[in-house]
Amino acid sequence: MIVVLVEIEQGNATVVSREALTFARDLARGPVHAVVVGGSEVGPVVLAELAEQGVAQVHHATDEWLSTYAGAAWAALLVDVAQSVDARVVLAAGTPRGMDVLARVAVRTGAPMAANVVGVESVDPYVVVRQVVGGSALEQMRLDGDLAVLSVAGHACEPVAVAEPTTPDVTVVSPALSDADLLGRVVRTGDKAVDESAAITSARVVVGAGRGAGSADGFKDVLALADLLGGALGVSRVVTSLGWRPHHEQVGQTGSRISPDVYIPCGISGAIQHWAGCQSAKTILAINSDPDAPMVTRAHYAVVGDLHEIVPAINDELRRRRRG
């Protein structure tokens, strides 16, 4: 039996949670239980998404105390559900919340945890393959014990619907919480704009820029290209470290992980840190003065030369063709 924490955003199960459900279904070869937190009911959209993923039962926590995020309380809930169904695996997408909750579940249950899992090699005992060093290396890891706690790396698999959707039962659950479980609760939301990194994680096209931009003023042309393509700007870590662009634009191991249809890195060498965040792009078109840079050799397409000459020329060509 596998229990999966499903995160809900704007009335939908998140893509990475649906990936985690597909991963769990392949691993379980049997019923998968989903845990959903918040709201007075599991809406029809979410229920249909869970049915498409073959979920057998939904455990829904409706307590007001759980309506805003509290890692320890959510972990108490997951532990309750896992124990009630005698789960062998507790699993979630490798999001900040997923990781936070799972690590607490691991401590509370004494179970071993593997983060950023991309595959499972055996189940008795569990031997998993997980990403380390930002996905640049893989670790084969053994988890001994009756329960394994796994977070699934983003884009480790595509969310695949089952041939015949299930009709999941929905059970309302209410864990016993201590005062300590509610200490780290969100007390309010701040003034900052909603999820500023959403632009690069949802864009079909991302135009990337690195140190080659030259200065904080060197992004005019790449921004124009992103705008012409209806895309977003993503930058390497050195750019944010130098204070040239805000951190929410950073792509990489410690920035956003992107998977656009097209990624156009301009003047980015492709160091481990950056590659970790962009390797899931479906097509990569690298613009770089060094034909041997890792980003160029790993790309599908490349243009060799100075981005400050090439990008304005592309922008001009796009505008010329649009004028007809």
Added chain:
Amino acid sequence: MTDVLVCIKRVPGSSGQLLLSADEQSVDARHVGWTVSPHEDCAVELATQVASATGGTATVLTVGSADAVEQLRDALAVGCAAAVLVEADTERFGPADVAAAIADVVRAHEAVGRVYGLVLLGNDAADTGDFQVPIRLAYALERPVLTSISTVEVAGERLEAHGDGPEGEEVFELPLPAVVAVLEGGVLPRYPSVMGRMKAKKVQVETVIADREPVGSGRVRLSLPPEQPSQVEVLGHGADAAPAVVDLLERLGVASR
């Protein structure tokens, strides 16, 4: 006054080619050098800010080999006042072992009156990426813990922390003492000054030997994903390649907004 303990880890750099040791148990950093995780750079910055704002001190700690003194000195050079090296064969350590080793130091310091109101760590280490040490440490110390935090402010015996949630910025409050795991992005780490580096060299690093038998990480072996042979198609050189680029963007269906 809040004394802060900030925990860092010596990890291979991320700017070059990754190699593995012959026994496939560790990363061979000979070509990439050593550094700390970007999350920890930010944790060090926050530690010095909190210490400075409250009149406390920031102490930096690492669990690792004797060579990790290099990373402790880097943190001392940007404002930490004291440093602790927990010497251990970390190749045999898992996240529970690292957390236990840190907890031992916190308790030992508390026993002699050095109480840390706040313990800061990075969200996860850049090499092992376990995402467990902060939470295992907090539970071992029976303190509340937050992860993925960008900024913190301390007022008296309470902490306010900010992080990014799925619906925007989230604000948390905790009583001290507490443990907080920091995510890169909330503060810009400062660069060390020449004066800072000179001062850092003079600080006596407290060295402790980790004496627990580790439970381990469960690692069987490491491997590198198979490197695909380059199949890059070079569309051209310089500005003359622009028409070929736009042709490609049109074929991919992304040339129009």
